[in-house]
Amino acid sequence: MMTFSRRGFLAASAAASASLMLPARVRAQSPALTLSATTRTIEVQGRAATIMGLVNARGGNGLTLDPGQRMQVDLTNALDRDTIIHWHGQIPPNSQDGVPNTNPMLTPGETRSYDFATRPGTFWMHSHIPVQEVGLLAAPLIVRSEADLAADRQEVVLFLHDFSFKTPEEVLTETIGGEEHAAMSGGGDAMAGMDHGAMAGAGGMQPMGGMGAMAMDLNDFDFDAYLANDRTLDDPEVVTVERNGRVLLRAINGSAMTAYLIDLGGQRGRLVxxxxxxxxxxxxxxxxxxxxxxxxxxxxxxADGSALPVLALREGARERTGIILAPPGASVPRIPGMSETEHPAFSADLSQEAALRAATPLPERRADRLHQVMLGGSMSPYVWTIDGRVWGDQLPIQVRSGERVEMTLHNMSMMAHPMHLHGHVFQVVGLGMERIAGALRDTVHVPSMSMVTIAFDAGEVAPWMLHCHHMGHLETGMMTELDVTA
Known part of the structure; x- marks a missing residue:
């Protein structure tokens, strides 16, 4: 997909430095980038498949921006239906956030211009209509920093998605079937027989309520394939890397409903x-x-110059996907798409989150406002709620711009929920009853029968979406608004 060599970085750095020397009025006249929300064809397990995508001027999926480059892009809807594209993790003005509650839909044939300052890092962009995200209307959005250009390492983007030969509408219809579908797929019994009492997070934290009484649900739908850069392990992408070199893997979970474990085999990596x-x-x-x-x-x-498979393991199941990092001349292994045994349940474990620490945490400050937010729902009927309500009947969460807000997300359901807050960066400051000085995030995974506390400074006066990023849950109403007032 997208790879950047060290030598390419040096050339790009020189070009970027030269562009930054131009007068601001000249830089401002640079032509906008282009993106098209369209259909494209890929091959999955030997079969042609039509999916959606966000295609750039060169025909690739997604965008990569240089340090300090603004998000100046003309987005064209080349689909036969309305759409709206969200810039996940970026903080544009609310009027450009790409959400249907405050932004008009982009009609077929329409082109809309966006222009906002970017945050450096690994981000992505996707339709904010669940059925379209299931249909892979999503792509990487990489914003490089000056430190990235100076680093002696090669960048590799790993974009993951779950894929079905069924239509996205069929996928959501079957998912929302609740217990009937759960019994058919075995999803409701994904953790049956496991010792739930042994699955404590860091510091001995247990999910609240004791999961042993009920089985936690992990996977609502069994997809036909799990894609890494549009490919499966039947025909994986082989990325040429330097022998004994250093790689920065930018992994993006663009899946509609699937959590993964990135597995490096015996090779140790550093989450940075x-x-x-x-x-x-x-x-x-x-x-x-x-x-x-x-x-x-x-x-x-x-050090021996061998190839390194980078695998994404579907949690609680045997399916896997991935790419191969291979120095010149290295033998490329063939890896089946199914592991011999089921993979662990990432969604049941807070230990990684508990170990993370922000490089630059939020400034110390007492909270001006505390909110308790209840996450609920069930497999039958298949309805997922925030504070007991679904979208359309939501009760917005009230804050004032400039306030330090602490929000505790209580998950009282039997599924984990990746909760995404628009327009803000937050810090994880509590897991269960334990206070931590955790990572900065825009999406936090809240395990079943657990609670996670986040802190943030309320931003632009506007209604900002807060929702679960599992498309089945979002489709059935697990979304509300953070109402920021003056």
Whole structure:
């Protein structure tokens, strides 16, 4: 997909430096980038498949911006239906956030111009209509920093998605079937027989309420394939990297409903950023993330010059996907798309979140306002709620611009929820009853029967969406507004 060599970085750095020397009025006249929300064809398991995408002027999916480059883009809707595109993790003016509650839909054939300052890091963009995101109307959005250009490492983007040969409408209809579908797919029994009492997070934290009494649900729908840069392990992308070199893996979970563990085999990596914001390096060989989240992982290639598979393991199941990092001349292994045993449940474990620390945390400040937000729902009827309400009957969460807000997300359901807040960066400051000085994020995964507390400074006066990034949950109403007033 998108790779950047060290030498390419040096050339890009020189070009970027030269452009920054231009007068502001000249830079402002630079032509806008173009994106098209359209259909495209890929091959999955030997079959042609028509999916959606956000295609740039060169025919690739997504955008990469240089340090300091504004998001100046003309977005054209080349689909036969209305759409709206959200710039996930960026903080544009609310009028450009790409959400249907405050922005008009983009009609077929219409072109709309966007122009806002960007935040550096690993981000993505996607339709804010669940059925379209299931249909892969999503793409990477990478904003490089000066530090990225100066670093002696190669960048590799890993974009993950779950895929079905069924139409997106059929996928959501079957998912929303609740218990009938859960029984058919085995989703409701994904953790049956496991020792839930042994699954404590960091510091011995247990999910609230004791999951042993009920089975936690992990996977609502069994997709036909799990894609890494539009490909499966039947024909994975092989990325050429330098022998003994260093790689920055920018992993994006663009999946509609699937959480993964990024597995490096025996090779240790360093998690250096989550959701676009740097964190204190966290070493490991496996790192988990939920839909909407991103991981930046530094990897030193094996000293013997061998290839390194980077696998994404579907949680609580055997399916996997991934790419291969291969120095010139290295033998490329063939890896089946199914593991021999089921993978662990990332959604049941807070230990990674508990270990993360922001590189630059929020300034110390007492909270001006506290909110308790209840996450609820069930498999039958398949309805998911915030504070007992669904979208359309939502009760907005009231804050004032400039306030330090602490929000505790109580998950009283039997599924985990990746909760995404628009227009803000927040810090994870509590897991259960334990206070931490955690990572900066825009999407936090809240396990079943658990609670997570986040802190943020309320921004622009506007209604900002707060919702679950599992498309089945979003489709059935798990969304509300953060109403920021003056």
């Amino acid at each position: 950023a989550v959701d676009g914001d740097p964190c204190q390096p966290l070493a490991g060989t496996r790192f988990g993330f939920a839909p909407g989240q991103r991981l930046d992982i530094e990897i030193d290639m094996p």
